[in-house]
Amino acid sequence: MAGRAAKRRGDDTATDVAILRCDPLPHRMNRGKELRLLDLLVGWRSCAATVARLQWRLFHDTGRFDDTADPAKSHRKDHAREHAVPRLAVLEAIVAHHGVERKSPPEEGKAEPKRIFRMLHTPPGLVDPLAGHKAAIGAAPVAMVRRQVVGMLRSFVSNRQNDFVDAVHGSTLDEPARHMLLAVNKAMAWHNLNRPVYAKRPEGRVLVPREIRLLARAIWRHVLSLHRKPSTKRIGMSVDKRIATLSPAKAASAFPLWLRIAIPHRGAIEIPLRETLHFQRREGQRCSTFNVSQDRETGTLAFGIVTDIRDACDKAKAKYAEKARTDLLALDFGLSTLFASDRGDLFGRGFIRKLKSIDATLIGMARHFQRSNPGRKLRESRRYRALVARLRGYIETEVNSALNRAVAARLPRHLVLERLDFRSPELSARMNRLVQNCGRAVVAAKLKSLEQELGITSTEVRAAYTSMTCSACGYVDKRNRRSQSQFHCLWCGLTIHADVNAARNARGRRSSPVEGAGTANGRRGILDGLVRRHVERWPGERVLRPLGRHGSARRPADPRPANPYFRGRDLARSPAWSGRTAENGTRQGRGLSSSTLKS
Numbered sequence: 150m151a152g153r154a155a156k157r158r159g160d161d162t163a164t165d166v167a168i169l170r171c172d173p174l175p176h177r178m179n180r181g182k183e184l185r186l187l188d189l190l191v192g193w194r195s196c197a198a199t200v201a202r203l204q205w206r207l208f209h210d211t212g213r214f215d216d217t218a219d220p221a222k223s224h225r226k227d228h229a230r231e232h233a234v235p236r237l238a239v240l241e242a243i244v245a246h247h248g249v250e251r252k253s254p255p256e257e258g259k260a261e262p263k264r265i266f267r268m269l270h271t272p273p274g275l276v277d278p279l280a281g282h283k284a285a286i287g288a289a290p291v292a293m294v295r296r297q298v299v300g301m302l303r304s305f306v307s308n309r310q311n312d313f314v315d316a317v318h319g320s321t322l323d324e325p326a327r328h329m330l331l332a333v334n335k336a337m338a339w340h341n342l343n344r345p346v347y348a349k350r351p352e353g354r355v356l357v358p359r360e361i362r363l364l365a366r367a368i369w370r371h372v373l374s375l376h377r378k379p380s381t382k383r384i385g386m387s388v389d390k391r392i393a394t395l396s397p398a399k400a401a402s403a404f405p406l407w408l409r410i411a412i413p414h415r416g417a418i419e420i421p422l423r424e425t426l427h428f429q430r431r432e433g434q435r436c437s438t439f440n441v442s443q444d445r446e447t448g449t450l451a452f453g454i455v456t457d458i459r460d461a462c463d464k465a466k467a468k469y470a471e472k473a474r475t476d477l478l479a480l481d482f483g484l485s486t487l488f489a490s491d492r493g494d495l496f497g498r499g500f501i502r503k504l505k506s507i508d509a510t511l512i513g514m515a516r517h518f519q520r521s522n523p524g525r526k527l528r529e530s531r532r533y534r535a536l537v538a539r540l541r542g543y544i545e546t547e548v549n550s551a552l553n554r555a556v557a558a559r560l561p562r563h564l565v566l567e568r569l570d571f572r573s574p575e576l577s578a579r580m581n582r583l584v585q586n587c588g589r590a591v592v593a594a595k596l597k598s599l600e601q602e603l604g605i606t607s608t609e610v611r612a613a614y615t616s617m618t619c620s621a622c623g624y625v626d627k628r629n630r631r632s633q634s635q636f637h638c639l640w641c642g643l644t645i646h647a648d649v650n651a652a653r654n655a656r657g658r659r660s661s662p663v664e665g666a667g668t669a670n671g672r673r674g675i676l677d678g679l680v681r682r683h684v685e686r687w688p689g690e691r692v693l694r695p696l697g698r699h700g701s702a703r704r705p706a707d708p709r710p711a712n713p714y715f716r717g718r719d720l721a722r723s724p725a726w727s728g729r730t731a732e733n734g735t736r737q738g739r740g741l742s743s744s745t746l747k748s
């Protein structure tokens with residue numbers, strides 16, 4: 150099936166990709182069944198740790214994860230057992246001779262004997278590194294673990310690939326170098342320099358030179374070092390039809406569904422499940438995959454039924470496409486107003502107030518905990534974890550509802566958002582960290598589901614200086630921002646809600662990206678581009694009368710000499726500098742409509 154193949158490649162741009170949703174169902178299970186499942190979970194997680202280790206090694210060698218790679222197969226193919234056994238004995242002897250005990254914990258301050266592990270376990274190796282796990286939880290579950298872990302690692306690497314792109318775009322490198330770096334990133338050829346990578350250039354197909362490859366490897370290592378690798382310690386079990394089946398109850402009872410999980414060597418467990426309203430309403434194709442997850446706090450197990458909703462989504466998309474009436478909606482993100490649109494709507498006001506009150510509780514809790522439990526981590530506190538869970542829930546509800554309202558009000562086909570920054574000087578450092586980590590993930594998930602379920606696509610633009618740049622004339626000045634909510638342009642006199650102004654800037658940046666963004670490093674480049682653009686557009690002394698309701702009485706002096714951003718710019722000697730003549734058509738009126746010029 151094409152859809153499945155596309156899913157396996159981890160490619161979700163294809164239209165026929167499965168869209169999966171998991172509904173948790175309430176269950177009743179006796180303690181005996183639960184203990185047997187928990188036993189399986191322990192084996193599952195231990196197997197996942199080994200699989201992750203093997204897959205990372207494969208990734209470093211080949212640039213790919215492989216959910217079909219079974220080291221046992223290559224072992225059987227390449228090494229007849231009678232040869233393998235004596236060679237294993239020799240290796241074990243070498244290991245013993247060097248005094249490295251493979252099973253013992255590493256000595257203090259010493260790394261694990263990785264080379265020995267590799268000698269014994271690299272496929273085609275002498276030993277199947279998963280043999281122990283296969284004996285413990287069964288061969289089919291090991292294959293399921295592999296698929297689950299590979300999915301997790303692929304999504305981690307794909308996020309890091311995006312980080313790589315950001316890093317390259319934010320660099321000062323020239324265009325050909327950036328292009329070639331991105332080609333290496335796309336080919337996932339960061340590690341293996343012997344694998345040739347070609348980039349399409351105007352002059353034809355070009356082999357990426359070695360110095361670029363080395364640079365790509367350094368950037369990749371840096372990007373990886375900023376994130377912890379995904380942990381398998383707390384993963385749940387994604388079981389499929391090889392060991393699990395769902396069927397309707399044979400007799401009428403309070404539990405209409407029964408999930409049967411066959412645990413190798415331990416018999417089958419029947420788990421009664423109750424349906425929820427949400428689940429009953431869920432349209433789509435039931436999958437033969439089930440998620441068994443464990444609650445972090447209570448340790449209890451939960452069962453999720455997976456449904457492929459792509460057909461329902463296609464229908465909803467077609468329906469939405471008919472009624473959509475805005476091509477592009479730009480949203481500015483902030484903590485005081487969650488989302489402001491370029492049309493002047495404000496969604497999710499008062500977000501920061503609630504965050505501040507949670508922050509106050511958090512600060513008090515941290516102080517109390519550290520006084521009464523010196524030397525212990527706050528994370529060990531149950532009350533703290535409950536508060537963090539509540540915060541996550543709150544952010545999720547607020548973001549989802551604000552975006553839903555924005556979509557319902559404007560029915561857009563495409564969204565433009567600023568690169569999100571959830572930090573605020575009004576919150577404590579700990580709170581900032583929590584909100585930042587959780588907020589980005591929540592917004593990303595919501596945008597993804599909007600795209601899957603309604604076909605609304607989105608792009609992200611760089612947010613630097615959107616809050617202090619005028620969306621009408623492009624004048625950038627710190628003093629333009631009078632307060633949290635009020636924006637008043639010192640150049641053209643525009644008065645507008647500050648967040649709406651920023652949303653309009655985001656919209657503008659999508660259609661005409663600021664020249665200089667990306668070429669020089671980050672914010673500085675954007676500022677240079679903005680200032681240059683403004684000086685070119687409005688050469689000479691300011692001759693405009695202030696616009697709008699608020700500033701027509703008096704003509705303030707040119708704000709630029711007192712603006713540090715314009716320091717060093719040759720304002721007086723720009724080509725059109727000749728007093729009032731600038732009024733007569735020398736400026737290109739981008740951003741100012743004829744009606745505003747007349748006023």
Ligand SMILES: [Zn+2]
Nearest residue numbers: 619622638641
């Ligand atoms: Zn202005």
